[in-house]
Amino acid sequence: METVSLGPVLAGAVRRLTEAGVASPRFDAEELAAFVLGVPRSRLLLAEGFDQPQAARFDDLVGERARRVPLQHLTGVAGFRHLELAVGPGVFVPRPETELLAGWAIERARALPRPVVVDLCSGSGAITLAVANECPDATVYGVEREELALAWARRNGEARRVAGDRSVTFVHGDATAPDVLAELDGTVDVVVTNPPYVPDGSTVSPEVAEHDPAAALWGGPDGLDVVRRLLVRAAALLRPGGVLGIEHADVQGESLPALVNRHEAFEDVADHRDLADRPRFTTARRRKLAG
Known part of the structure; x- marks a missing residue:
């Protein structure tokens, strides 16, 4: 031929x-x-x-x-740290920038014996599975509300289950709801989230506007509507001294840390920049109980 x-x-x-x-x-x-x-x-x-x-x-x-169909939809996979994740219509395609937040969570988890990690708004399962892959002593939970996205996450986690690994659990539910993983309240070491944070009305690429699910993108007028509710849930989940990491838009490098600072449950608030020197994620520590 x-x-x-x-x-x-x-x-x-x-x-x-x-x-x-x-x-x-x-x-x-x-x-x-x-x-x-x-x-x-x-x-x-x-x-x-x-x-x-x-x-x-x-x-x-x-x-x-x-x-402008996303490249990852055409190949069916998205690379994320050391993983290849299945992606397609109905799930947010993980971005390279989020690898930094995942790396932060992995470093914090590795410093602890048998850590418990919760990924709120887990989407394709990228952060959840990266933590499990690189911190094998961790017990990791991913919470996702959208059924299509959850199906992709569970598909991506299937290889671990086939191999007999039960350290990862994907939960169907609203990550801001008080009853989601309520049995873990006060015991979680690391909470990490890449939530919907794009301010309403922002200009985004056709790949994002036409193919990423709206529920994974839009976060209200300032992009922080979902984050405000997630802070309440994260504060309940975390043990005293546990840590929180939240990805945000580059225009939220001041507004999100300020929001976390105003929340009485958190201290040691810091913002972190990505490899392009743009504000990318905020971290904080759960206050220890008085006395």
């Missing part, structure tokens, strides 16, 4: 994606090519090229990406 040379096809795909306004056209084109060929992107240069069916499939995928 005739082989189609990879170089010109990739160059054409990059031009097409650039014209469509895709933020990372070369990376996306190469990822799609590697996906079609069934090889890692790092080995793409060793590929001889596409056969005709592969070339047609690649062209179709590039067309979808040019229409």
Whole structure:
């Protein structure tokens, strides 16, 4: 069967994606090519090229990406720290920035014997499973309200269950409700959350606006409506001295720490920046009981 040379096809795909306004056209084109060929992107240069069916499939995928369907929806996976997560319609695609918050939670959990960690608004299960993967002594719970997202999280956790690991539990429920994981109140070491925090009316990319679920995005006029309720639930879950981490938008680097500081349950409030030096997540410690 005739082989189609990879170089010109990739160059054409990059031009097409650039014209469509895709933020990372070369990376996306190469990822799609590697996906079609069934090889890692790092080995793409060793590929001889596409056969005709592969070339047609690649062209179709590039067309979808040019229409701003998320790359991860097309390949079916999203990388997150050391994991590959299944994603698709109905679940928020985890972002590289969130790996920093997950790393913070992992470091805090590793410092403790048999820690208990709760991930509120767990979505695809990215933070939940990253903590479990990198802190095997932890017992980890992920809470998710949206049924479609929960199905993706449970799918992503299935490999651990097949292997006999029962350290991860996904719970269907509103992360702000007082009865969710109420049996853990006052015992949790780390609470972490990547909640809906985008202020209503914000401009977001077509990938986000048209494909990420609205319930995972919008957080009210200032983006902090859900966070206000989550603070109450986190305060109840955490043991005295336990810690909380909350991802936020880069415009909330002052407003979210101020909100947490006003909550009487928390102290040692700090904000953290991402690799692009943008405000990214806030951390705090549950106050110890007086006396």
